[in-house]
Amino acid sequence: MKKGEIVLSAVCLAFFLFMLSEAFQLRGQGRSGEVGSGFWPLLSLGVTTVLSLVWLVGNLRRYAREQKGGPAQPPAAEAVAAAWARRKKIALCSLCLLGYILITPLLGFILSTALFILAFILALEEKRAAVLILSPLVITAVVFVVFVKFIMMPLPKGVGVFVEFSRLFY
Amino acid sequence: MLDLYWNAFATVLLPKNILAICLGGLWGLLAGALPGISTSMGVVLLLSFTYALSPITAFCMLCAAYCGGITGGSITSILFGIPGEPSAIPTTIEGHALAKQGRAAYALWLFIICSIGGGIFSVLIMMAATPVMANFALRFGPPEFFSLVVLGLSVVASLSGGSVMKGFLACFFGIFLATVGTDGITGGERFTFGTEILLGGINFVTAMVGLLAVSEILEEAEQPFQEYKSSVAYKGLRDELPKLSDYSKHWFLLLRSAVVGTVVGSLPGGGATIVSFLAYGDASRSTKHPEKIGHGSEEGLMAAETANNAGTGGSMTILLALGLPGGNATAMLIAAFMIHGMQPGPMLYASRPDIIYGIFVAMLMSNVFLLALTIMSIKLFLQLNRLPYTAFSAAIMILCVIGAFGLNNSMDDLYVMFAFGVIGYFMRKYKIPIAPAVLGLVLGDLAELSLRRSLLLSLGDPLILVTRPISLILLLTAAVSILWPLFKKPKLLEGSENA
Known part of the structure; x- marks a missing residue:
């Protein structure tokens, strides 16, 4: 389990939650009796928020399971150096x-x-x-x-x- | 109708359009043949060359690139054992095994003839089926269009690779991105945060250049430089010419594969990869020499190649008749339509039949010319594989920048492209599929508008979607399309748990 994936799923959740809060402000837009501007964004952001949450929870559970099995072997120094070189x-x-x-x-x-x-x-x-x-x-x-x-x-x-x-x- | 075909042939056979087909075909073959460049990326990069061209010349070039990309993926498969495209994996197994037995030229001939033959077969079916489907779709109202888009989006489960959950996340992210900008019905601003860049919405060509091309270059940059060298002896195609009987004795298999390719290719999500594996599976079950499968089976190679390229005609049929993209490459062709002020689908068939028939003929001629282009260019591609990848990556990056800039001659689009390049890189790194995001972005706007128009028609009653028979059938088909892969792979969280 890469820690990066936990971070990414948390960032996604935060982003979609923020956008969802913005979408709630769109609810009033539109003429009476019509489906307003906020309906579709609320629908799509609602789904993405739930899916991000499921992803984050799944990642955390997996991470916790791995930790229970004992601390993972630290990666070799060469592997760490190679990973940093790739990132650079x-x-x-x-x-x-x-x-x-x-x-x-x-x-x-x-x-x-x-x-x-x-x-x-x-x-x-x-x-x-x-x-x-x-x-x-x-x-x-x-x-x-x-x-x-x-x-x-x-x-x-x-x-x-x-x-x-x-x-x-x- | 004959008049339309006559005019289309007269237009497509103009020298400038033949040149466009040849250049597009060569570019497609190159994109398909070089590992690290996909067919869809090839089509994305070619878009920038077509801004200044007339619509029909642009489509000649893009159709040829699309067919060429699918064909070209098999060259490196046979000679290097490296599939240029995922759809070329069966070709890699059988074709490279034949090449290692010293029969590289024979394998290449089988691939070329079957691939082009499958392509031509599917184009002929496309010519017959598109008018029928488009005329039928002319009866569609907003509820049917909404259901049709849902059917188009239902391919997400098939395009998701390891994790269906991540596929849906990517798809709804794409749908959300399509809502950014000015609302098409109320005119209100959404998620623009007061910036002018986002007022017109996120241009999906710019986003796709970032998601598909820039991110791919960044991901490739992580890999150490590799020079591809052929491990098989190959002097030229004259080494071993196949006999006509090599093809004719397998005529029924070839016909079956072409039909499978065309039909499955026309289903949402039925891309080249699925069809080539289906046909390969069929060949391995029906062959009289099962011991050859996996060790250089001509039948496996011919079936996969025939179906592989036949999928292009199938995908183009639903694109032209219904306006639905089956995958990334056809989504890019939607972008090409939009750049030239058109929306593919039944209305385009009614209003611009010259374009539709022009594309039919362009697809047909692309396959004919690809036969010659592939034969002539194999040695060239072998040399190009030795070009420094660093310079190649830089050149592709420049094409991405020009492609994004050229849409509106605006530097703002380049920032959007960069942002999506970075997003795409992280999506690739954490195995979030990009294709569903692209589909969501392309189809999201149409889905929203048709749903809201449907609800306006029904005074807010959502039952309108299930009380009209065509809409109901489309929604049920979409439900089956979504649920089928879930039943096959019951763990919704599979990818997130195992990634």
């Missing part, structure tokens, strides 16, 4: 994506895409120099030609000096 990788990849979304309006599509690709493949622990150098250039060029030149998508050009840079290309 996922966190870095997610941050790269979030960073890309944040900087694209500022730097424009071309520069931010090239930077994102470099950061993302580094986060994926790519070490081959050829891949690190060529991927940002080739992928950005191909995507740019297809979407900006061929499909004519108005991708962000950036602000200030970066607009001037983008205008060199489109």
Whole structure:
């Protein structure tokens, strides 16, 4: 039983309970004699709340059963290190994506895409120099030609000096 | 009707549409062939390329990608022993065993011909069945539509994998997400918390890009890099050409498999995986050489492949006639309809028959072209499997970003995509199935509107849903569809207890 699953089911329950309380405030919306705006959200959130509760209780019961059987063997140091390395990788990849979304309006599509690709493949622990150098250039060029030149998508050009840079290309 | 077919052929056979079929087919084959990319992800990523295309060109590309994805999953199955798609598992068992016996080319020929043959068979059935079903569905009022959507949602139990409880949780989460934004009847705001981003609701294309594609890349990122190398000798398809009699002596099995694929594929939840296992099971029971099953049985391979691709025509039939998605890939095709301002279903059949017949012909031509594309591209895919996955992941992530951005040219959609990418990652990590959430999100709005309209018609009496015969039959079918897997797997909490 992963402790993470207990946490996730508790977070789900808290989230759906909060949304359910919001849904109760929608009950009055709508004309007299009609089914109001709150009916469907109350129905769906009621079910999700009950299911989250069942999930959480099931997880807690299972955890308690496992504890009764004696404390579990602590994982090996290598396994703990590997798990942390995986989490770090996922966190870095997610941050790269979030960073890309944040900087694209500022730097424009071309520069931010090239930077994102470099950061993302580094986060994926790519070490081959050829891949690190060529991927940002080739992928950005191909995507740019297809979407900006061929499909004519108005991708962000950036602000200030970066607009001037983008205008060199489109 | 002949006029419609004539016009559809004339349109689909325009050079730009043939190019769209070839590009979509190649992309689908690639998505299916590469482990880590699913057919639905292939269709999601292709959506961004179709924004600027005319509807029929877009559907030519997407239909070809859908059929190609199902077909392509078997290439890596036979040569590497790695199923590109879950539906290709029987192919992996039999096809890879044949390949290890030095008969890779023979296995590939059996797969190609049977897969394309099954696809063409199901498209012909689709052409005959869709008009009949759509005309029947034109009689539907709000109660029937509500019951139909409930039937569509009833596949949750089948799509849930390990835990039915988690499947329902995901489904109702999707239904809740569909309520965010402005209420379609009263115009009131729901769960927007004063933000403009949520005022128009959660765009399900953006959410699906996050849930299906971004989360898959994040999950793959956890795995160490792996280069796929073929463990079997393969020089080319000319190594061993099968004889016509290799197919004709199994004609009845092939016909049965094609029928099973088409019929079961058209049932809600009857995806490619179920049909390929059903046909494989049938072949293993009826074969005269049971000792070969699991060790390179031609019959097992041919039956699974025929049914596998025949499922595409079945799924498309209920999508076009009733507007119901059977799974993720067809849910993405609903998104494609919406991007082009259309809602699939009986009304579309009545108002835009050119599009519907165009899709019939596009599906047919996709299968015809896939025959050539698959033969030509096998060696190419073998090389592509050696590309650095890191660069490939980055490229897919860029496609996700462009796909989400291109919908409304809005950066806000990218934040929504990111949020759903993270949610999808945790769903995958804790074995909460994503497909039911997608179905809930796609069908939730229609379910709510049709239920509320039904209750308006009946002045608030919910019995309207069970007093109209079609509605009652649909609801009973939905109940059977929900309860059947529960009876087969009585422990509602199975997944949560064992995960």
